[in-house]
Amino acid sequence: MCRLGVHSLLRSTFSPCLFRAKICPRAPCRGGQNTPYPASLPSAFDKPNHALRLLAATRTRQTAVHAVSPATRSRCGLLRDGMRLRFVQFLSAVGRRLAPAYLLSGDEPLQMQLAVQAVRHRARESGITERRVLDVGARFDWSALSVAGATGSLFGDRLLIELRMGGNRPGKSGSKAIVDWLEGPGRDHVLLVTCGRLERSALQAAWVRAIESRGVLLQVWPIRGRELHTWIESRFQLRGLQPEPDAVEQLILRTEGNLLAAEQEIEKLSLLLGSGTVTGEMLVRSVTDNARYDPFDLVDAALSGNAAHAVSVLDHLRAEGTAPALVLWVLTDTARTLLRLGAGEQTPARRLPPARAALLHRRTTRTPARLWQCLLHRCAQAEIAVKRAPDPEKWAELLTLVLYLADPRLGAALDPGPRATAAP
Incomplete structure (x- = not known):
């Protein structure tokens, strides 16, 4: 279907016209206003109209341009050919149509978590109420995937099958099993594969190309530099907090490279303060040092x-x-x-x-x-x-x-x- 890169933080917009206004300023925009997002993930998922908007509160860096066919654009909800695709397009694609297969690759835990939750939510909206989880270890029996694809759900005709590979790779037998699954009786189900960061050479593997040709490939990258500043500020505002510039800088200094830690610290401040202004001194007293570097x-x-x-x-x-x-x-x-x-x-x-x-x-x-x-x-x-x-x-x-x-x-x-x- 398409390859979606994740190299800029999710923008706090969701509608296509707002996306055109911010990402493609030359494209015409027919109105629309910036919409605030829910403050907590569970409550947002209880409201389908707001679920994907919450996930669009993050941005990540840009990645390479991939040409997308008109048919693919209509299925994924993309706007034009040859664009630098961002994470917000992935969320839009999930919201418009459930693809038969997804491959989410990356080492940034928070963005991976948000992407997985977006797919699960869309699957529930599509009537898929049961999911099966397969954890791939060193001695994983790949016949389990074909068995899962051949059997149906107890509560419906379709399943969401999550294949969690982590840092492992499928090898020849696993690659063949994934390709056969996509072409076999499991094609009516939805396959969600998650794994660590894929090197450039790994993107040419048969199993990766098979998923990409039938579904969506999303590469998650860490958030750095100015985009991290924007992301931190937006997460404060989602919870009704107004951070002073020094507060944002202090949180970045203590959690840079660890988005989960930053999210947890903001949530903690939200519970302590409720709403209002967050100063640098208040943040220093509350936050532990969670920066992570290599x-x-x-x-x-x-x-x-x-x-x-x-x-x-x-x-x-x-x-x-x-x-x-x-x-x-x-x-x-x-x-x-x-x-x-x-x-x-x-x-x-x-x-x-x-x-x-x-x-x-x-x-x-x-x-x-x-x-x-x-x-x-x-x-x-x-x-x-x-x-x-x-x-x-x-x-x-x-x-x-x-x-x-x-x-x-x-x-x-x-x-x-x-x-x-x-x-x-």
Whole structure:
């Protein structure tokens, strides 16, 4: 049917005319007003007219453009060909028509949860009252899928079959079972497959293409940068709270990368305060530190030129016990990629996520290639400290590299130069 990417936070609109007004400002819009969404998920699902609106309270980053046929657009509720599809289109597609199969892929728990709940709600509206859950483990018997497809529901003719793969992959036998299920007697039922993030090569697998050709493929991506700020603010407002800018910044600082934690903290504040203004001081007293990062988040922060945020990410990695050698490896690989891109090579960026590749290209256009050569040389020097120096010196070396990556001039100014290292 179509591939729907999730790379921008869900917008707080639902109607097609509002979507045209916000996403495609040149397209005509015949009225419509922004509609507030319910404050809690269960109460919203008790009201079908409001269910999908609640899910549209989040936005995520954009992904690649996929051309969609006119027939597919009529089935999914999409507006035009060649658009950068957002999560809100997925919700619109689910609300308009229940597809025979869905594949939801990603590592961001909250968005995955909202997407799954949207499919379940639409299935109930379509008269499917029974669902069967199959958890795929290392020794999963794939004949269970064909059995589930061959048997009907006790309460009706159709089933919602949830195939939860997590971080597992189906392999040859599983791929064949999924393809056969889609083409066999189970085609009258609805198949909902959830799994971890799929690499680009995995998207070409037979089972993925089979689901995509008959249903909907949704890729969930983490929310970053300014879009996270918008999402946090909208979630406060959904609960009748008016956050001050400092409150939003404080919550982002403590929960960035962990949307579930942010949602829980906002819900807690809603229960405590009811409604009204939320100040930064009030939030600091209420919220625990739930930020979650990995070394690639450190690279993204540095490449965006936000040195203060990059240093904060590095501090979190140190507090979480991340190995300095792993952080150095990621920084060295980034320096090597920047040097190759600065020399005119394009191959290194093809294996990277689109957002990070765009950051790398922007940095190489603004920075001379010789500075990336200096950074790579500095990474080689830092390797000695990471292997032999005391722990504080290891992180001091990594701090210099991070500042250099964020701003080569700043890093060069703070670089103490080569350090004497004791012989082994």
